[in-house]
Amino acid sequence: MQIVLCDDEVSAVESIESLLKKISAVHGINLSILKYKSGDQLLFFAEDIVKDADILFLDVGMPGTDGIETARKLRKEGYEGPIIFYSKSREAVFYAFDVNAQNYLLKGSVSEKRIEDVFLHAVKEAEERRSEYLLLTGVGEYRNVALKDIRYFEVRQKIVTVYYGDTSFEFVSTIGKLENLLFTKGFERISRSCLVSKRHIASFSYEKVTLDSGETLPVGRKYYKALKDAMKDELDV
Numbered sequence: 001m002q003i004v005l006c007d008d009e010v011s012a013v014e015s016i017e018s019l020l021k022k023i024s025a026v027h028g029i030n031l032s033i034l035k036y037k038s039g040d041q042l043l044f045f046a047e048d049i050v051k052d053a054d055i056l057f058l059d060v061g062m063p064g065t066d067g068i069e070t071a072r073k074l075r076k077e078g079y080e081g082p083i084i085f086y087s088k089s090r091e092a093v094f095y096a097f098d099v100n101a102q103n104y105l106l107k108g109s110v111s112e113k114r115i116e117d118v119f120l121h122a123v124k125e126a127e128e129r130r131s132e133y134l135l136l137t138g139v140g141e142y143r144n145v146a147l148k149d150i151r152y153f154e155v156r157q158k159i160v161t162v163y164y165g166d167t168s169f170e171f172v173s174t175i176g177k178l179e180n181l182l183f184t185k186g187f188e189r190i191s192r193s194c195l196v197s198k199r200h201i202a203s204f205s206y207e208k209v210t211l212d213s214g215e216t217l218p219v220g221r222k223y224y225k226a227l228k229d230a231m232k233d234e235l236d237v
Contacts, residue, residue: 006057027120056084102125
């Protein structure tokens with residue numbers, strides 16, 4: 001679980017870092033903490049934050065770009081995880097809703113128990129978000145794709161193309177690796193080169209699968225029985 005602390009107040013960073021480590025030790029959370037002294041410094045690494053950070057703790061009043069604006073820019077860049085403001089400012093709480101903050105904690109008046117409750121809730125949300133998304137890395141680019149949006153994967157010479165929404169993305173992997181990773185998440189192998197999301201299958205036969213998008217994909221003979229068994233609870237077959 002990667003946590004980002006962004007605050008120019010050294011004592012506040014040390015305090016929250018110590019507390020989060022203590023909470024994590026009690027609850028068996030594998031914790032990694034990155035620290036930044038300003039919103040500008042954090043935004044310089046925005047791409048890494050969007051890709052890797054699970055939870056953000058942001059101060060509001062920092063030199064340069066303040067915490068609210070930092071959060072706004074990160075949301076625009078694609079960060080979807082929990083944001084928790086940890087600040088002395090009472091007024092800024094009203095702006096936290098604009099960036100879909102999970103919570104707002106007041107320095108100096110919030111109890112350790114309250115911080116623990118908020119943190120554990122954020123951890124649960126982050127874990128659920130991780131399980132519902134698939135991070136894919138291509139050539140000089142990455143995509144964090146929602147599993148529910150993926151229709152199918154198709155491999156050609158170790159280049160895998162994932163089809164989701166109205167777009168696609170290419171990355172290097174094997175169909176076998178994806179099958180093992182996604183078997184418990186509603187995906188079924190239908191041929192040597194194709195892995196399909198069961199939620200997007202509208203109908204199927206011995207020869208082909210028809211998706212809810214209207215696309216048709218061939219079914220390999222050795223895969224039909226497993227497909228039929230897997231779809232018993234999905235379709236009236």
